[in-house]
Amino acid sequence: MTMKVKPMGPIPPGFHSEQGMLLIGGRGAAALVDETGETPLFAYDAGMIRARIAALREAMPRGVDLHYAMKANxxxxxxxxxxxxxxxxxxxxxxxxxxxxxxxxxxxxxxxxxxxxxxxxxxxxxxxxxxxxxxxxxxxxxxxxxxxxxxxxxxxxxxxxxxxxxxxxxxxxxxxxxxxxxxxxxxxxxxxxxxxxxxxxxxxxxxxxxxxxxxxxxxxxxxxxxxxxxxxxxxxxxxxxxxxxxxxxxxxxxxxxxxxxxxxxxxxxxxxxxxxxxxxxxxxxxxxxGRYLVAEAGVYLTRVVDVKISHGERFAVVDGGLHHQLAASGNFGTVVRRNYPLAIANRFDGPICAEPLTVVGCLCTPLDRLGDSLALPPVEPGDLVAVFLAGAYGASASPSAFLGHAPAMELLVED
Ligand SMILES: Cc1ncc(COP(=O)(O)O)c(C=O)c1O
CATH class of the missing domain: 3.20.20.10 (Alanine racemase)
Incomplete structure (x- = not known):
């Protein structure tokens, strides 16, 4: 049975890869995970935030102050x-x-x-x-x-x-x-x-x-x-x-x-x-x-634990989920669930698999769906999934105590 691919949001401009590995702040996603020791990890690109604010100041009239609503992050x-x-x-x-x-x-x-x-x-x-x-x-x-x-x-x-x-x-x-x-x-x-x-x-x-x-x-x-x-x-x-x-x-x-x-x-x-x-x-x-300053600079990295098939549909089960990144699951202020942009961080520009992939979190609830029927490269356990737009309303706006999993790591990445 061929499943239908569902679209996802745009990967923010400025992200690219080196030898197939997503770079965040000029560093490979896997190296960042190694540095912090664990997944899931929120990585925030400091250079991207600086550039964002500089561009905003350039566009706004002189004398307009910029306040950061820190609830975003x-x-x-x-x-x-x-x-x-x-x-x-x-x-x-x-x-x-x-x-x-x-x-x-x-x-x-x-x-x-x-x-x-x-x-x-x-x-x-x-x-x-x-x-x-x-x-x-x-x-x-x-x-x-x-x-x-x-x-x-x-x-x-x-x-x-x-x-x-x-x-x-x-x-x-x-x-x-x-x-x-x-x-x-x-x-x-x-x-x-x-x-x-x-x-x-x-x-x-x-x-x-x-x-x-x-x-x-x-x-x-x-x-x-x-x-x-x-x-x-x-x-x-x-x-x-x-x-x-x-x-x-x-x-x-x-x-x-x-x-x-x-x-x-x-x-x-x-x-x-x-x-x-x-x-x-x-x-x-x-x-x-809030979000305008920081959302696009953040990536939530979570590791594939299991890949399984159910009724012909391919699922990647990751070690993160809505307890860290509630918004990507569609349960934070959205009426209809739509896909945030996702990628396989260690196969960033790999060939797309013919069968769509649904990425689910490790929580035992059907709400824990990070990506629905996506066109992504083939995955296997150990791969890293990148969920973009994770710089705002992620770690601090998600029910991290739900089901007793550990909180996510966070890292500000300086070039
Ligand atoms: C008073 C106030 N300031 C700032 C914000 C930040 O909004 P945003 O992150 O969309 O910029 C909010 C969001 O609800 C707010 O209520």
């Missing part, structure tokens, strides 16, 4: 790299705060967003001089009280739940009833209140969505964001030191996905900022990005 050596490459870090918990401070990011370069911040988290952040992106009036009251107790003026911004959404984004975070931020209609009143209470006013945080590959949609959202920030600032009667424009820049994961045109976005943002209302004349602007 909090691996400490990667954070230390990012600390020297971006202007600010966005954290979502006190655990992330500790990691950011551990990477020598000064508190003044950190902002803290996320609903459900606990008092002890607010306290640690305020004491460290972190800007709090307030998610509600209740959170504002707690932050002000904690500032008073600590004898410091808390640095406060208001996260706004905008009246619009980032169209076509993988995760919508504005435009309607949301747990994130304060509805635009009440944001100015809250800002006036925290300023009157003596807080250090930091400005607005407006995050409309994430994982968009539609430049026009991002351009429209950014222009609406600047207009909203200006309108709210007029209502408050104060210029915001910073307008965090959110992010939403996506990466191509799936068949047919095309890379985002950041040149187009940068040009349009430049025009939007040039014609901004006077109340924003002295404001700084920031983009808050």
């Amino acid at each position: 909090p691996f400490p050596p990667l954070l230390a790299l990012m600390a020297g490459l971006v202007d600010g870090f966005d954290i979502a918990s006190s655990g992330e705060l500790s990691l950011a401070l551990g990477a020598h990011v000064a508190g003044g370069r950190i902002s803290f967003a996320g609903p459900g911040k606990q008092d002890r988290e607010l306290e640690a952040a305020i004491a460290a001089g972190v800007a709090i992106n307030l998610e509600s009036e209740g959170e504002a009251a707690r932050a002000l009280a904690i500032g008073q107790r600590l004898g410091v003026r808390p640095r406060l911004a208001v996260r706004v739940n905008p009246d619009f959404e980032l169209k076509g984004s993988g995760m919508r975070m504005g435009g309607g009833a949301r747990p994130f931020g304060v509805d635009a209609g009440r944001a100015a009143a809250l800002a006036r209140h925290v300023i009157a209470q003596g807080a250090l006013w930091r400005g607005w945080h407006i995050f409309a969505g994430s994982q968009s590959l539609d430049a026009e949609a991002i351009i429209a959202a950014q222009s609406q964001t600047v207009a909203l920030a200006a309108r709210l600032s007029e209502e408050v009667g104060a210029s915001p030191p910073l307008v965090n424009l959110g992010g939403g820049f996506g990466v191509p994961y799936f068949p047919g996905d095309m890379p985002l045109d950041i040149g187009l976005i940068g040009t349009a943002l430049g025009e939007t900022l040039e014609s901004r209302p006077a109340i924003l004349a002295e404001s700084r602007f920031a983009l808050e990005l």
Whole structure:
């Protein structure tokens, strides 16, 4: 029986091989595994991250700060790299705060967003001089009280739940009833209140969505964001030191996905900022990005344990799975399962086998499928499977305790 091949997403540009072996940061995948001693391994190419950020800065208008949303990848050596490459870090918990401070990011370069911040988290952040992106009036009251107790003026911004959404984004975070931020209609009143209470006013945080590959949609959202920030600032009667424009820049994961045109976005943002209302004349602007900066630089390497046939279908069973790389299994925010790009790392450009291959993880659940009916070279136990787009929402966003397997190794690869 001949099975039908299913397409997979594009392998990110910049990956190639030497004598059939996939190179990551100029080093062979098998050598990296030998170095760390084990599979599965997340390998992150530092040079690729540097190049990505340099290209982004080149495309964006001067004076737009770049913030790293470290939820995308909090691996400490990667954070230390990012600390020297971006202007600010966005954290979502006190655990992330500790990691950011551990990477020598000064508190003044950190902002803290996320609903459900606990008092002890607010306290640690305020004491460290972190800007709090307030998610509600209740959170504002707690932050002000904690500032008073600590004898410091808390640095406060208001996260706004905008009246619009980032169209076509993988995760919508504005435009309607949301747990994130304060509805635009009440944001100015809250800002006036925290300023009157003596807080250090930091400005607005407006995050409309994430994982968009539609430049026009991002351009429209950014222009609406600047207009909203200006309108709210007029209502408050104060210029915001910073307008965090959110992010939403996506990466191509799936068949047919095309890379985002950041040149187009940068040009349009430049025009939007040039014609901004006077109340924003002295404001700084920031983009808050996670996956766009790091996703494509990461590869998840997992070893084939078994190759088997069932009802004519070929399966490679690997020593990793959804417990490390949940997103590739289709169980992290996707409705329909589609294939991430995969390769056999040690036969990177080998001839394709006539029969498609399904790559499954070692977990005893049908959900643990890393690649479905792929056109790949022949495989045997011991081969290394590379799952691309593993630099964001991989190791830290997967249920690593599920079924008691060991966590994956991680490695930042410097050229
Ligand atoms: C407030 C906030 N900032 C940043 C991000 C990072 O998004 P991405 O990794 O898609 O850039 C998210 C994602 O949900 C978010 O909620």
